[in-house]
Amino acid sequence: GAGVSQSPSNKVTEKGKDVELRCDPISGHTALYWYRQRLGQGLEFLIYFQGNSAPDKSGLPSDRFSAERTGESVSTLTIQRTQQEDSAVYLCASSLVPSYDYEQYFGPGTRLTVT
């Protein structure tokens, strides 16, 4: 079946503009994760949706970052008033069950460049 998809694949925006990134998880996966990966670095957890429970937003770096997910479908990550330090690859992952016992399936990422 189809894997996790993300759009756009690349986004260049001017400092101060808002951007919206989209993630389509694998159908039936109840858990969805957003990560940020700066150049040459590991993955930084941002937010985690776990079925119908309240999302875990503990990784969001500032109130300029927000995310939504409708049910067990698409999620959008919004960054308001973008700054140059927001430049990174934003990765989305889904897993069948919201548990660290299960592998995460990653999308190809959105490369965000803030000029």
Add this chain to the structure above:
Amino acid sequence: SQQGEEDPQALSIQEGENATMNCSYKTSINNLQWYRQNSGRGLVHLILIRSNEREKHSGRLRVTLDTSKKSSSLLITASRAADTASYFCATDAEGYGNKLVFGAGTILRVKS
């Protein structure tokens, strides 16, 4: 600070040689996962080892876990150019709920 830290940061070997990467972590864990990231296939899960397991194999991959030392190693035998990638360990962590914490990764380059 990160739960998982890989070492070395970078490793360069000849095709056919074995590659060993290590991961150390700080708190007790339930399991540890290894992922590979390359430009062609993105980030892909390789193997999961539970805290009550000491060794696990998958094809040319061998993972060991030493919970007393809070460390894991990933061995890739008979490496191929296609193994060139970044390798990350990921663990759950106390107080971190159902999330995984990823290390900074080891960059492996296999020269043909």
